[in-house]
Amino acid sequence: MSLPSQGRRPWTFYVLSVMFTLFVLFLYGPMFIMFILSFQGPTGGLVFPMRGFSFTWFEALFGQARTGDVGGAFSRSLPLALIVMVLTVLISVTAGFAFRRRFVGSGFLFYTAVASLIVPGLVLSIGILVTARFLGIPARWWFTGLGAHLSWTLPFGLLIMFAILGRLSPSYEEAAYDMGATRWQTVRHVVIPIVFPGMIAVALFGFTLSYDEFPRSWLTVGSLNTLPIEIWTMTTNVTSPALYALGTVTSAISFVAIGLAIGSIAYIQHRRSKRT
Amino acid sequence: MDGQPSGSGEIRLVNVTKTFGDMDAVKSIDLVIPHGSYCCLVGPSGCGKTTILRMIAGHETPTSGEIHIGEQMVVGLKPVQRGTAMMFQSYALFPHLSVLDNVAFYLKMRDVAKAERRQRAREMLERVQLDHLAERMPAMLSGGQQQRVALARALITNPRVLLLDEPLSALDEFLRLRMRGELKSLQNELGITFVHVTHTQPEAIALADMVVVMDHGRIDQADTARHIFSRPATPYVARFMGGQNVLSGIVTETSGGVLAIADASGPTYAASASGTMPAVGTPMSFVVRRDRIALTKGASAAAGEVNAVNGRVIATEYQGTYVKVTLDVASREAFVANIGDDTYFADPLRVGDEVTARWATADVHVLERADTGAAIDPYAEDAA
Incomplete structure (x- = not known):
């Protein structure tokens, strides 16, 4: 439904349009400039003008140049993000169901889970490192790093599941029970299929939040860096467009992840509205 | 079929109580719903009717008491073991499954092979013309x-009792009347027990062999639709079902099976009573059907005339076959006369006219319980 036309647009429309355009430029402009500059020619530098067009810096990225261990960092960040994704979905979904029924201490548990959203990431990172040292556990990306990332992704996952399950009418489960489904059959054939789009959203959050997490990774991943830390290190000692190439590649991976998630949600909804 | 209980769909509730927290949703209820009957549980929101339905279905467990279906004590049994099937208020059709798969769901849960369950689901859909x-x-x-898909999905379990939770409330008026007819003929055809929860009195009257009127977790009256409407037991039932004027007074004389009742505000009434006569001085309430009232213009009720009250017209409402005339009769409740359209339009009334309402002693029905003076039920004006 459109609002009724009221003749000429007021002057505020133009002011706000300009502001919005500036906002969008500010939001996406730097990213696109980085994309463009990553295709800088071999003799080009970190700034415009472009001196030709090449994939030189992408090659340098994965070569044995002085650009740091990007391949190694990627080989840790990707599996870490995937593990965080799977655990976030698993824990958020099951916890979401637990929270549907009030249990003793549920309020307290919820606030402690959400509190880690407020605690500054760097402080948390230090805290985990100190605790690990105290317990004699070496910091590793797949252990202390994983824990630090989960402290960040779980509150998000839980909040999303609350929203999803809040809209799940209990009558679906009752109808399944009425027709002789066991609890497990109800979960498998009714609940999971209905909340599946929500689970994809949780997975997406889990993956992207972990993949680009810096503060919580900083002290917790140990001596082998994840990608965001590697990039941060590079900004201090790499002065070539390889830095931009790295930015382009990691952005592309994020976009692929988001595209896959949104695509699968759209596919499910399409299948539900029109039987294939 | 499929090893589930068959046989009688008689439902017996024995001293059933259900408590939520410190609130009694249902208080010590005894009820027998005969096999193969269409039973409507009717009452305002929060009266406990849905709780009773859900306890019969197995979605709630009674705090105390027993529920029997046929020969079986069913408390603690799963719905399928009870031989019940429920149709939910919002139908609760699974949004991710096709109509066919929704109907076949019960068979899938029992590992019936795909070809067979699709075949049987298709037959059930044919039955509801879908x-x-x-x-x-x-x-x-x-x-x-x-709604028909929900029906098919419930019926494929081959139940001996079908439980319907406000099945028509999501439909518009036209469709509601049509589906109402279809439910009734389906019940006739299947011959199983239907228990139908509604808050709409005409729906209950139109459908049910047996109407159960509830209020605050208790059953006020359980009887045939005709008796519930024309011979209500309590002032609450009379007001809730509508179509009645509730009047009260004190018994002043009993002779020859006729009670004389005096209203504090002036009029005296006569009512025929059977069985034991109440003592003189007992507070007494009775009802007179709105369509059994005759109106004459002018405040002509003489002092001492029985079954006649003077009043002033405060509203007239045309209803097609009759006109609903609402009178102010100096009691705390409006008095309504439903006058046939021909009679009314022969000499129409205007708001503010003085009239006298009269009725025959034979049309008076004495209530088992006197009006306690509790708040007049807001639903009283709902039904004509």
Whole structure:
């Protein structure tokens, strides 16, 4: 439904349009400039003008140049993000169901889970490192790093599941029970299929939040860096467009992840509205 | 079929109580619903009617008491073991399954082979004339179609009791009347027990062999629709079902099976009573059907005339076959006369006219319980 036309647009429309355009430029402009500059020619530098067009810096990225261990960092960040994704979905979904029924201490548990959203990431990172040292556990990306990332992704996952399950009418489960489904059959054939789009959203959050997490990774991943830390290190000692190439590649991976998630949600909804 | 209980669909509730927290939703209820009857539980929101339905279905467990279906004590049994099937208020069709798969769900849960369950689901859909929509998703169906899918999905379990939770409330008026007819003929055809929860009195009257009127977790009256309407037991039932004027007074004389009742505000009434006569001085309430009232213009009721009250017209409402005339009769409750349209329009009334309402002693029905003076039920004006 459109609002009724009221003749000429007021002057505020133009002011706000300009502001919005500036906002969008500010939001996406730097990213696109980085994309463009990553295709800088071999003799080009970190700034415009472009001196030709090449994939030189992408090659340098994965070569044995002085650009740091990007391949190694990627080989840790990707599996870490995937593990965080799977655990976030698993824990958020099951916890979401637990929270549907009030249990003793549920309020307290919820606030402690959400509190880690407020605690500054760097402080948390230090805290985990100190605790690990105290317990004699070496910091590793797949252990202390994983824990630090989960402290960040779980509150998000839980909040999303609350929203999803809040809209799940209990009558679906009752109808399944009425027709002789066991609890497990109800979960498998009714609940999971209905909340599946929500689970994809949780997975997406889990993956992207972990993949680009810096503060919580900083002290917790140990001596082998994840990608965001590697990039941060590079900004201090790499002065070539390889830095931009790295930015382009990691952005592309994020976009692929988001595209896959949104695509699968759209596919499910399409299948539900029109039987294939 | 499929090893589930068959046989009698008689439902017996024995001293059933259900407590939520410190609130009694249902208080010590005894009720027998005969096999193969269409039973309507009716009452305002929060009266406990849905709780009773859900306890029969097995979705709630009674705090105390027993529920029997046929020969079986069913408390603690699963719905399928009880031989009940429920149709939910919003139908609760699974949004991710096609109509066919929704109907076949029960068979799938019992590991019936795909070809067979699809075949049987298709037959059930034919029965509700929806086989042409078998491949559709529920979101693409109209309200009436969704209701039929929900019916098919419930009936494929071959129940001996079908439980319907406000099945018609999501439909528009036209569809509601049509589906009401279809439910009734389906019940006739299947011969199983239907228990139907509604808050709409005409729906209960139109459908039910047995109407159970509830209030605050208790059963006020359980009887045939005709008795509930024309011979209500309590002032609450009379007001809730509508169509009645509730009047009260003190018994002043009993002779020859006729009670004389005096209203504090002036009029005296006569009512025929059977059985034990109440003592003189007992407070007494009775009802007179709105369509058994005769009106004459002018405040002509003489002092001492029985079954006649003077009043002033405060509203007239045309209802097609009759006109609903509401009178102010100096009691705390409005008095309503439903006058046939021919009679009314022969000499129409205007708001503010003085009239006298009269009725025959034979049309007076004495209530078992005197009006306690509790708040007049807000639903009283709902039904004509």
